[in-house]
Amino acid sequence: MTEKNERFEVTNDSQLNWALGKYKEHKIQFDEYDIQAEESRKILEEKYNSELYGIEQRRLKLQAEEQKEMDYFKGLAEQYYLTLETKNPKKTINGSVRFSKKENVSYDDNLLSELKEKGLNRFISVKTKTIESVDKKALKAFVKDGGQLMSEDGEIVEGFKFDKTEEFTVKV
Template identity: 85%
Template sequence: MTEEKEPYKVKNDSELNWVLGKYKEHQIQCDEYEIQAEESRKAIEEKYNAELYEIEMRRLKLQAEEQKEMDYFKGLAEQYYLTLETKSPKKTINGSVRFSKKENVSYDDNLLSELKEKGFGKFITAKTKTTESVDKKALKAFVKDGGQLVSEDGEIVEGFKFDKTEEFTVKV
């Protein structure tokens, strides 16, 4: 027959002191484990970050080298394309080349208030009863290739610039 042991019970202040001492020992050990784990995490993170940095730098270097080579071959293709009589897209098995029109549009944050101030209400649309916005499509169509918007009194409306350029593109 096995005898069941009764759980330990604190019976006096001396035993309470002993129990609290044991509790304190385990608390100190738990704190030590936490410190060790945090130190290990930091060491691993530093090593990981250093490795990631090396990988990223290697990637950037290799991509820069490849981009340099791509720019060289794009330049060769552009030189050839410029010698052609017609400037329609040229296709080959490996890809195509062409000049494509690119619109460069920039809008300033203060454009809405400036349009109001200089009498260009036709380029302002009401989104709701309380909010208005710049009708960028209408503004772009009005300005066309001039690049700037000029008021009736000859003042240039700052905050809006528009121009078109042609860009040589390669698609593979």
């Protein structure tokens, strides 16, 4: 048997009121789904963030423990390396150790104006007519380990420090 569903039509104010009431019921339910989804999202986000925080804290703790162990074994390797007559890199199947030179260069913001003031233009790099900067390469070449920069009249130029250190490195 075939039934034909007829489409309802609003033909008066009473039917309009009924249709708007049904619309309102569905709108309330529609909005309720948004509210429920948002509440669920917030709960999951809080749980997720809490779990992430816990994971991050555990990672940091474990890495600190591993770093402590690595430092211990690096110290053992360094003690042995220092007993060797030559300080050439030492290689084994598991890795290598050596002392590597590290250059530490630092200067403050006033160095450029101080270099100009003391007539040390050879340490100033001119990029354009209006843009100048400190020529770090020229400074490093001129100043030796732990040394200081001095003007022609023997006055120390403040704001620049350059030194070389040796650092024990392990590569695995």
